[in-house]
Amino acid sequence: MAEKMKLEIVTPYKKIVETEVEEVTATGKLGEFGVLPGHAPFLTSLRIGELVYKNNGVSEHMSLNWGYFEVQDDKIIVLVETAEIAAEIDIERAKAALGRAEEALKKLTQEDKQHKIYEAALERAIIRMQVAGKAVRK
Amino acid sequence: MASLKSIKKRIVSVKNTRQITKAMKMVSAAKLRRAQENVVAARPYAKKLGEVLQSLAANLEGDLHPLLEKRDAKKLLLVVLTSDRGLCGGFNTNLCKAADRYIKEKKSSYEQITVMTIGRKGYEFLKNRYTVNKNFPNVLAKPNYQAAAMMAQEIIDGFVAEEYDQVELLYNSFRTVMTQDITFEQMLPITPVASGEAEETPVEFIYEPSVSELLAEILPKNIEVQIFKAMLETVAGEHGARMTAMDSASKNASEMIGKLTLQYNRARQAAITTELMEIISGSESIKG
Numbered sequence: 196m197a198e199k200m201k202l203e204i205v206t207p208y209k210k211i212v213e214t215e216v217e218e219v220t221a222t223g224k225l226g227e228f229g230v231l232p233g234h235a236p237f238l239t240s241l242r243i244g245e246l247v248y249k250n251n252g253v254s255e256h257m258s259l260n261w262g263y264f265e266v267q268d269d270k271i272i273v274l275v276e277t278a279e280i281a282a283e284i285d286i287e288r289a290k291a292a293l294g295r296a297e298e299a300l301k302k303l304t305q306e307d308k309q310h311k312i313y314e315a316a317l318e319r320a321i322i323r324m325q326v327a328g329k330a331v332r333k
Numbered sequence: 334m335a336s337l338k339s340i341k342k343r344i345v346s347v348k349n350t351r352q353i354t355k356a357m358k359m360v361s362a363a364k365l366r367r368a369q370e371n372v373v374a375a376r377p378y379a380k381k382l383g384e385v386l387q388s389l390a391a392n393l394e395g396d397l398h399p400l401l402e403k404r405d406a407k408k409l410l411l412v413v414l415t416s417d418r419g420l421c422g423g424f425n426t427n428l429c430k431a432a433d434r435y436i437k438e439k440k441s442s443y444e445q446i447t448v449m450t451i452g453r454k455g456y457e458f459l460k461n462r463y464t465v466n467k468n469f470p471n472v473l474a475k476p477n478y479q480a481a482a483m484m485a486q487e488i489i490d491g492f493v494a495e496e497y498d499q500v501e502l503l504y505n506s507f508r509t510v511m512t513q514d515i516t517f518e519q520m521l522p523i524t525p526v527a528s529g530e531a532e533e534t535p536v537e538f539i540y541e542p543s544v545s546e547l548l549a550e551i552l553p554k555n556i557e558v559q560i561f562k563a564m565l566e567t568v569a570g571e572h573g574a575r576m577t578a579m580d581s582a583s584k585n586a587s588e589m590i591g592k593l594t595l596q597y598n599r600a601r602q603a604a605i606t607t608e609l610m611e612i613i614s615g616s617e618s619i620k621g
Contacts (some may be wrong), residue, residue: 224542237539237541239540
């Protein structure tokens with residue numbers, strides 16, 4: 196697979212990744228999807244989840260918050276609120292966040308406004324821990 | 334002529350002031366650099382988001398979203414961004430005055446104009462003049478995206494609930510260290526940017542989920558980014574303005590010290606001359 200795509204991951208704070216990749220897998224709103232070179236123009240929103248990109252056979256895992264994913268002419272632009280490379284994830288912090296979110300969810304009912312917020316926090320923490328775990332094994 | 338002692342005292346006090354203004358200038362310079370980096374770092378995101386929005390809007394088929402809805406503009410919300418702290422020259426004053434002028438100008442064409450302020454200085458200026466329905470102080474010390482998102486939500490809720498029909502943003506955009514431009518931007522309703530280049534055929538995208546669903550998510554984001562960008566620009570502008578103001582304050586202080594020193598030396602010279610005269614005339618009288 197000689198062909199490559201350009202990948203850019205951008206957050207409001209900075210450009211996190213700008214690199215050439217062979218393959219990208221991400222979690223879209225409707226489920227996980229993969230992109231290979233030569234993909235048709237494609238635009239989707241992402242949910243809290245994992246993004247994996249492969250370059251020269253080495254895959255890098257990232258945890259993403261809410262965002263957008265656009266492919267056009269072998270150029271991928273990912274707009275996200277936060278993105279963390281697996282190796283940079285602070286597991287302790289994620290664990291603490293997980294604990295907090297679980298604690299808060301116990302007290303709240305489905306109707307509460309905050310329920311959703313904590314649910315998202317819980318999801319983020321879980322994804323972070325999963326992704327971080329992959330970095331260790333690599 | 335003022336006494337030697339009082340001149341000396343003034344020199345010391347002006348020197349102290351100069352020390353403070355110089356220190357503030359240095360601090361602002363350092364903060365400015367960081368703020369400038371933030372502005373630059375945020376640009377790609379804002380730009381890309383705008384592009385995505387545009388490509389979506391190009392494919393829009395009368396599928397209106399509440400945030401795009403154009404109503405008879407009767408109630409206007411003006412969002413004013415200023416800094417929390419003073420001592421930065423005309424940075425806040427100019428903006429507040431512009432807001433004041435703008436409101437007076439538009440008063441006749443709207444039924445109601447409300448103001449929302451971000452930053453303490455603007456609030457203090459406008460609270461006695463107009464109805465300020467919300468104020469967010471202290472968010473600018475460390476501009477973060479969460480704060481911007483929260484404010485955006487507030488604005489969007491108000492718009493959807495028809496508390497106001499039009500939202501405009503007023504802030505100092507950062508051009509260079511020396512100059513900030515007072516900028517008005519319409520935030521709501523969002524006017525889809527007319528795709529200028531007609532030759533460029535819009536690419537047929539695969540959308541997942543549907544265009545309207547994507548749009549529903551991206552429009553609020555656009556507001557958030559707009560506020561976030563304005564926040565960053567305000568912070569950078571504030572530090573730039575403070576740096577310039579403190580620089581000229583230091584210069585003025587130095588000038589004043591020079592003048593006072595001259596005065597001091599003259600006074601000293603005069604005192605010595607008088608003393609000499611006294612001695613000489615004294616010794617003359619003894620001789621005589």
